[in-house]
Amino acid sequence: MINKNDEYIVEIIDNGIDGEGIAKIDGYTLFVEGAIKGEKIKVLIVKANKTYGYGKIIELIEKSPYRVEPICPQYKKCGGCSLQHMSYEAQMRYKEEKVKKTINKFLGENNNFIFNSIIGMGIPYNYRNKAQYPCQSGKIGFYSVRSHEVIENNYCYIQDEESDKLAKKAFDILMQSNNVCYNEKDGTGNIRHIMVRIGKNSGELMLVIITKNEVLLGKEELIKKLKEEFPNLKSIIQNINDKNTNIIMGKTCKTLYGEDYIVDILGEYKFKISPLSFYQVNPVQTEILYYTAVEMAKLKGDEISFDLYCGIGTISSFLSSKCKKVYGVEIVPEAIEDAKENAKLNEITNIDFRCGAAEDIIPKMYEEDNIKANVVFVDPPRKGCDQVLLDTIIKMKPEKMIYISCNVATLGRDLKYLIDNSFELQIVQPVDQFPQTAHVETIALLRLK
Ligand SMILES: C[S@@+](CC[C@H](N)C(=O)[O-])C[C@H]1O[C@@H](n2cnc3c(N)ncnc32)[C@H](O)[C@@H]1O
Known part of the structure; x- marks a missing residue:
């Protein structure tokens, strides 16, 4: 019988669908986040169901040759990149x-x-052209792994650097103008997410501010300051999502500045992209x-x-x-x-x-x-x-x-x-x-x- 808080020494026999290590203890399946196939580890059982459970690495007894130090200091807190502890070759x-x-x-x-x-x-970093940053209690960043608590962050290793800068700057201006972040527990507040899309081949930037309601304080100030600092900013959109949901964007978009799209180039073709359209990341x-x-x-x-x-x-x-x-x-x-x-x-x-x-x-x-x-x-x-x-x-x-x-x-x-x-x-x-x-x-x- 496997119980919570037990400790075992196990061998990782495989990596599962989300990259998690998989071990067997007399037929019992144990999932261990951050463990690599071939490793021998000491684990603490953190959750034990009847036929499977979850373990946490407490000691790496035999390390995989493919293990690397994650580049991002927020790696353990963020659920975004689950394979950063593997070399790119191993990924x-x-x-x-x-x-x-x-x-x-x-x-x-x-x-x-x-x-x-x-x-x-x-170069398997900074490749994304779309970033969605949750906003909560005066902070912008990312959701801590398996939770909706926002951890403040200024740099993401898979996002475009310009996206991070634009989102942070827009958020700071919105906070200075007395806008309040949305609170999903009681439905109060207004600023839910900030989304940035960048045309990687055109350089064009789109900022989308996702709010609970139509109000947005300090719009003129926001537009003036962002235009000065980000000359490639082609579009500022307010998206309204009044639902109590995990879906980030609502259906209504209001163009606050510029066009209601950006253009990017793929191969020999140009593509207009609206805020609600899918575009490969x-x-x-x-x-x-x-x-x-x-x-x-x-x-x-x-x-x-x-x-x-x-x-x-x-x-x-x-x-x-x-x-x-x-x-x-x-x-x-x-x-x-x-x-x-x-x-x-x-x-x-x-x-x-x-x-x-x-x-x-x-x-x-x-x-x-x-x-x-x-x-x-x-x-x-x-x-x-x-x-x-x-x-x-x-x-x-x-x-x-x-x-x-x-x-x-x-x-x-x-x-x-x-x-x-x-x-x-x-x-x-x-x-x-x-x-x-x-x-x-x-x-x-x-x-x-
Ligand atoms: C993975 S994306 C691919 C889009 C496009 N092929 C590309 O490479 O950018 C899937 C697309 O399917 C659309 N979609 C979802 N359900 C659909 C359905 N039942 N019929 C048609 N399109 C659908 C989505 O809106 C989205 O644009």
């Missing part, structure tokens, strides 16, 4: 194994797909992701392609010069408006964007309008593709399918369904979009059998 090996193991778990070992090494990042790796995915489809130029879950039309644009026609489908109206504008901005005339859920739009297009694709790209959110959409794709029988996923568990589930229904998996290609964290992006190429 990449961990992600490859995670993708391979998860897909094999769903498909069985006898699948003969080609598994390519992960595409890593040259690591542009260096996104270009690689898109070029690799399009290349994997080996298009001849006469195909009709679908780009489902298309966001602001980025993949559609990369596809547009490689095939005859592209249909892009996206559920967020603001994003599809951006997508249409982006096609104009890039003088692309062969994309048809449609707004709605892919699982509603695609069956109608296929069954009522007889529109079929030779190649289907999907890039769904973490929950994966809707079953109705997969069933329609199976009926439609495109020659190829490219599945881009940020959650290998739902990717594995959907691949299994597609493979059981007339597709075969040919290539799996992980791409490291999220260095220092346990997240990984994966591209899978399927062909009709």
Whole structure:
């Protein structure tokens, strides 16, 4: 019987889905944060359930050769980067194994797909173009791990330095103007989050102040001071979120200064990005992701392609010069408006964007309008593709399918369904979009059998 506060010496036999170390004590599974496969450690049991529990490292008896000193002094307090204690090389090996193991778990070992090494990042720091800083009790920073307590912080090693500076400066001005931070316990106060987006290739900055209500004190002062200090600041938006929720942004946006979008460049294309639209967070790796995915489809130029879950039309644009026609489908109206504008901005005339859920739009297009694709790209959110959409794709029988996923568990589930229904998996290609964290992006190429 394993009990809380017991101590054990264990060997870490694996790293789990979030990077946590896994040990076994007579069949009992123990999860240990910050432990690396191959290490021998002394652990204190901090939580004991019947068949599994959680341990805390109290002594590293045999250290992994891949263990490094985390670069960030806030590493232990912040839940943001769970792999900073591993060398970048070890992070990449961990992600490859995670993708391979998860897909094999769903498909069985006898699948003969080609598994390519992960595409890593040259400098795996300061890569993010979007930062969301919670504000609480006169402080701006990050949520302490597994809590909603804000820890003050001035520098994040995966964010852009300019984002950190702009958010801190805006917050200080807002506090000097007597604005009060939102208190999620009793619903009082107003300033909830500050979000900064930076076009890494254009330099353009967007500041979004997320508030509980419409009031914002000292707007003129804020705009004047920020304009002086940040000449690349193109847009200041107030977003109103009056719900008692963990979802950061509300639906209402008011432009306080400049445009209601910023522009960034990916490959040879420009993209307008609105505050509510999805945009991949690591542009260096996104270009690689898109070029690799399009290349994997080996298009001849006469195909009709679908780009489902298309966001602001980025993949559609990369596809547009490689095939005859592209249909892009996206559920967020603001994003599809951006997508249409982006096609104009890039003088692309062969994309048809449609707004709605892919699982509603695609069956109608296929069954009522007889529109079929030779190649289907999907890039769904973490929950994966809707079953109705997969069933329609199976009926439609495109020659190829490219599945881009940020959650290998739902990717594995959907691949299994597609493979059981007339597709075969040919290539799996992980791409490291999220260095220092346990997240990984994966591209899978399927062909009709
Ligand atoms: C992972 S993002 C990918 C966006 C785009 N492909 C890119 O690379 O920027 C997933 C997108 O799917 C959209 N989405 C979520 N559920 C959807 C649905 N049922 N139908 C269509 N789009 C959906 C989200 O709004 C988001 O823009």
